[in-house]
Amino acid sequence: MAAVSSVFRRGLFNGRVAVVTGGGTGIGQAIALELMYLGCSVVVASRKIERLESAAKDMRSRISQQLSLAEGTGSNKHAPDLSVVKCNIREEKEVQRLVSSTVEKYGRLDFFVNNAGGQFLSPAANISHKGWTAVIDTNLTGTFLCCREAYKQWMQENGGAIVNIIADMYKGFPSMSHTGAARAGVDNLTKSLAIEWADSGVRVNALAPGSAIYSDTAAANYGDIDLFSHVKESHPTKRLGRVEEISGAVCFLLSPAASFVSGETLYVDGAGRLYQRMWEIPEHNKSKAYTWEEDSKEGSSNSHTTTSKL
Numbered sequence: 386m387a388a389v390s391s392v393f394r395r396g397l398f399n400g401r402v403a404v405v406t407g408g409g410t411g412i413g414q415a416i417a418l419e420l421m422y423l424g425c426s427v428v429v430a431s432r433k434i435e436r437l438e439s440a441a442k443d444m445r446s447r448i449s450q451q452l453s454l455a456e457g458t459g460s461n462k463h464a465p466d467l468s469v470v471k472c473n474i475r476e477e478k479e480v481q482r483l484v485s486s487t488v489e490k491y492g493r494l495d496f497f498v499n500n501a502g503g504q505f506l507s508p509a510a511n512i513s514h515k516g517w518t519a520v521i522d523t524n525l526t527g528t529f530l531c532c533r534e535a536y537k538q539w540m541q542e543n544g545g546a547i548v549n550i551i552a553d554m555y556k557g558f559p560s561m562s563h564t565g566a567a568r569a570g571v572d573n574l575t576k577s578l579a580i581e582w583a584d585s586g587v588r589v590n591a592l593a594p595g596s597a598i599y600s601d602t603a604a605a606n607y608g609d610i611d612l613f614s615h616v617k618e619s620h621p622t623k624r625l626g627r628v629e630e631i632s633g634a635v636c637f638l639l640s641p642a643a644s645f646v647s648g649e650t651l652y653v654d655g656a657g658r659l660y661q662r663m664w665e666i667p668e669h670n671k672s673k674a675y676t677w678e679e680d681s682k683e684g685s686s687n688s689h690t691t692t693s694k695l
């Protein structure tokens with residue numbers, strides 16, 4: 386049984402309740418597990434209910450075994466709860482139901498982690514309107530809907546903390562321009578909401594994982610298991626990031642250690658954004674330099690026929 390742990394103190398989130406979208410796989414699953422390890426009840430939500438339910442079964446047994454071991458008692462009466470909700474974050478009504486059923490079941494909603502998201506690899510010129518819309522609806526509109534409902538149905542009156550998982554689009558996102566645009570939108574949305582909702586005691590932050598956080602589901606999405614090895618070669622750490630390296634940072638942003646942090650984007654990328662090269666540019670001579678010599682040549686389209694009086 387794979388271990389679950391945390392650098393944070395046990396019981397930190399006792400009695401708290403979180404929603405983690407996309408919480409049945411990869412990064413979202415690690416976030417949900419670490420929150421539970423710290424005492425938080427978690428609702429994981431995504432589209433594929435069977436996969437979600439099977440993941441939740443495994444997560445429950447990992448946590449109950451871990452908590453029993455840690456307590457040394459063989460049982461833990463205060464074990465946090467884990468629920469699953471089928472929800473496509475692109476669908477407004479499903480998002481509304483996700484939040485209302487959480488509040489109904491647990492009587493509160495302290496944390497919302499907008500982790501669900503994704504895209505496909507494609508040069509911008511080949512992205513269809515439908516494909517573009519699917520990625521924008523998922524990553525930007527879906528995140529907005531989740532933030533809005535968490536706020537309106539609970540956090541406006543009671544406070545809370547939101548973390549939006551985005552991506553490393555710091556230098557644009559060639560090969561995934563749709564997601565770059567959507568995530569940049571979420572980055573900006575995070576700042577607006579941090580201000581608009583400050584008087585409700587709601588903190589809103591974003592976290593940008595570098596493009597090198599390996600999970601089987603993330604790799605499978607690209608149909609190219611080698612994609613992540615290529616990323617690894619051009620990464621300053623010469624290794625891939627781990628999902629628990631993201632979940633720890635999310636727990637920090639949700640915790641009182643970040644009580645004065647809001648409207649911020651935390652890059653968890655081992656400095657990858659400062660170094661990466663994701664788009665090969667072939668040798669070419671299409672970039673013409675601007676020179677005054679060229680500019681002032683007789684007949685040049687830019688040449689000036691009048692002499693300056695200055």
Ligand SMILES: CCC/C=C/C(=O)SCCNC(=O)CCNC(=O)[C@H](O)C(C)(C)COP(=O)([O-])OP(=O)([O-])OC[C@H]1O[C@@H](n2cnc3c(N)ncnc32)[C@H](O)[C@@H]1OP(=O)([O-])[O-]
Nearest residue numbers: 502503504505507513515516519520523596597603606616
């Ligand atoms: C280095 C790595 C960094 C890692 C970063 C990560 O994020 S890791 C995490 C990675 N994990 C994830 O990304 C997981 C979540 N990702 C997803 O679910 C999908 O990528 C989604 C967001 C596009 C939604 O898809 P969906 O099926 O629910 O949506 P839909 O049926 O409504 O319309 C989809 C339309 O989009 C188009 N289109 C789709 N695929 C391709 C393609 N390969 N090629 C071309 N086009 C494609 C196509 O037009 C299609 O319509 P059509 O022509 O079929 O009528």
Ligand SMILES: NC(=O)C1=CN([C@@H]2O[C@H](COP(=O)(O)OP(=O)(O)OC[C@H]3O[C@@H](n4cnc5c(N)ncnc54)[C@H](OP(=O)(O)O)[C@@H]3O)[C@@H](O)[C@H]2O)C=CC1
Nearest residue numbers: 407410411412431432433473474501502596597598602603
């Ligand atoms: N791994 C990496 O290197 C990086 C990941 N990220 C981002 O981190 C997040 C987690 O990715 P990761 O764990 O790696 O990959 P996964 O593919 O494992 O996670 C994506 C999750 O989002 C869920 N999801 C996708 N679309 C929807 C939707 N419309 N409604 C509800 N749930 C949805 C999926 O579940 P289901 O299919 O059941 O709906 C799945 O659980 C994503 O936003 C990803 O883009 C960002 C940068 C790098």
